[in-house]
Amino acid sequence: MNAIPPGRAQLRSRRVNLDTGRENVVVISRRSTALRPDLFRGFSRVELRSGSKTQLATVLLTDDDGLVGPDQLGMAEPAFRRFGQPAGTYIAVTPAPSPPSLDAVRAKIQGKTLEAPEIGAIVDDLVHYRYSDMEIAAFLVSSANFMTSGELIALTEAMARAGTQLRWNTKTVVDKHCIGGIPGNRTSMIVVPIVAAHGLTIPKTSSRAITSPAGTADTMEVLARVDLSVEAMKEVVASCNGCLAWGGHVNLSPADDILIGVERPLALDTHEQMVASIMSKKLAAGSTHLLIDLPVGPNAKLTTASQAMRLRKLFQFVGDRFGLVVEVVTTDGRQPIGRGIGPALEAQDVMAVLANEPQAPRDLREKSLRLAAHLLEHDPDLRGGTGYARASELLESGAALRQMVKIIEAQGPAPSASKIGTLTIDVCAERDGVVAAIDCLRLNRLARTAGAPLDKGAGIKLYKKIGDRVEQGEPLYRIHAFEPSAFDLAVGMAQLDSAYRIEPQAGAAP
Known part of the structure; x- marks a missing residue:
């Protein structure tokens, strides 16, 4: 004793x-x-x-x-x-007593600019679970009010150093990240096998859903194991040039997961904290070239081009300070990508695109090709401007599908089979017209209400997108669920507001 x-x-x-x-x-x-x-x-x-x-x-x-x-x-x-x-x-x-670093949090609340050692001490106490949720919230709110460029750099560096730091035996390590908010946007699961099939190294670590109906890790887990150890992850990358793993299991920037867990319920999502969150994980993952996808739309995280421009500059500023090549693209965030919302339904879309099925969602295919093209352009042996043609070749030839199958086999089987939810109902148009707008945020909440991502086969199957003509009584989407209580809640929510705005066709009688 x-x-x-x-x-x-x-x-x-x-x-x-x-x-x-x-x-x-x-x-x-x-x-x-x-x-x-x-x-x-x-x-x-x-x-x-x-x-x-x-x-x-x-x-x-x-x-x-x-x-x-x-x-x-x-x-x-x-x-x-x-x-x-x-x-x-x-x-x-x-x-x-309380951790001494809380003195720095109190100073930040009063408007003081923190020095790098003070921010480092806060992050160290965060990752050692010395802060309560209330104290974490105090730090987040004080930082959301104002954060200098020096504080942003210090926070990014401290978060990157706090956990596992991966290093790879190659000069070029590419990665991509979307800031989220758009249902069904599973481009990473198509981009990774395309880029890996070409021969570039792309060790993709992704998150699980927090407030969305599916994260990339949740969707990939329908097909393969994602909770890889660092050693297992390196083995997969060595044999396949890439992987699709859950970042939380390899402990990349653990402070970020702690901060996000308190940040989301408070609806705090400032640009500085978002940049520190994403860049710390990419630095810890050993990336050398990073592509950032910024969807812009009325219900997206970014609603205007000016917001996207400011965020782009922040990403580039931090990338320059740490020697990480950052390219930022803005994309259409007005509506969901693909047809499935929820892990199993999204996995169906991904595999349909990789298999070149005629009915595969064209928007998911096209966006994935364009993102993959940006990453392929970092290959010094690829002639400039030919990235899109090379990405299309790898997809259409079946090379990307074969690479995805290889990655799935290397990562190991999924922990359980994921069937599509058997409780279903079609939500139909209430009038003739054209789909003028889709509320992405409401569809996300609706899919979560139906049970996603906990029930991987729960979610929404979309039939109509913006610009499509519809007739009264025609299905807009189908809700899938397993639990009767979740199903009833989702149905009631859809009846209150379908998330679709339908306007009369031009020239039609009122």
């Missing part, structure tokens, strides 16, 4: 079935034999210590001896997992 320093209580750990998200939480009995509740007045945290292992946690008190006994320390799932010691371990517990 480890010696307990003077003044520290000693309690036996007990695993408590509580999911507290990012926060480390422990539970102590109000009748604790080793700690008095009044010790925690003025303190929101305790320090846990066992040998060389230390951890900060938020403490809760309970009167339920069935949950935690007087001689026990209940550890919620995240705290138990991170502490890494078996149940029954004797742990020293003492009140703990």
Whole structure:
């Protein structure tokens, strides 16, 4: 048994079935034999210590001896997992002050410009789970109010250095990233096999959905395993020139995942924080050439060309500072890309494009080819201006499909089969006319309400896009779900607002 320093209580750990998200939480009995509740007045945290292992946690008190006994320390799932010691371990517990870096957060709230060491200390405390969600929110809100270019560079660098840093044995490592917000925009799963089939290295790490009905990692997981270790990821890239893996599993810029988890519920999405988030992950991934896709549309994250221009300049500024070649393209964000919204439905679209099926969505195919062309132009052996022709050749010849099959086999089988949701209903046009607008944000929410991405086969199958003619009663899209409760909620939501605006045809009688 480890010696307990003077003044520290000693309690036996007990695993408590509580999911507290990012926060480390422990539970102590109000009748604790080793700690008095009044010790925690003025303190929101305790320090846990066992040998060389230390951890900060938020403490809760309970009167339920069935949950935690007087001689026990209940550890919620995240705290138990991170502490890494078996149940029954004797742990020293003492009140703990707040992390010193919170002084910098308070200074930022008051309008001070932070120095690089202060930002580095904040990021270090973030990745070691020393901040509560409330303290993370305070940092995000203070930074959202104003962030200098120096603070942006310091935050990007600190976040990139905080986790795994990948390096590759090649001079050119290409990557692409879309800032998101557009349903069905699964271009990465087509771009990667095209670029990899050409011979360029493209180790694509992607995120899971947070507020959308599918992230690239969720959709790829319909086809293959995505939770690759660093070693497994390197093996796949060595044999296939590319991969489509979940970035969270290889611990790239772990502070970013923590910040995003608090940022999204607060609807904070400032340009500076977005750039630091994306660029830190690309720097950690070892990219040398990066293509950024900025969709612009009335319901997209960027609604105007001027917003896109400002964001483009921020990406290029940070790229220049770190020696990362950044190219930024603006794309049409007025409507969904492809026909599927939700992991399994989107995977169907991807494979249809790669297989050159006649009914494959043309918009997804065309956008993917154009993005792949930009990346292929970074090959010094490819004649300038021929990127699109080369991308088309690789797709039409079947080389891209063969490369995708090779990547899928190298990454391993999907964890489970993903069938399309069997509870369905068609949402139909209420009048004759032409589709004038589609609300991407509402369709995203509708697909999530139906169960995506938790139920990979849930979501929406689109039949009509902007400019299409429709007749009253003609299907606009089909909702797919598994759970009756989710299905009923989605149907009710669609009945209130289908997300489609239909206007009379020019020249038609009113």
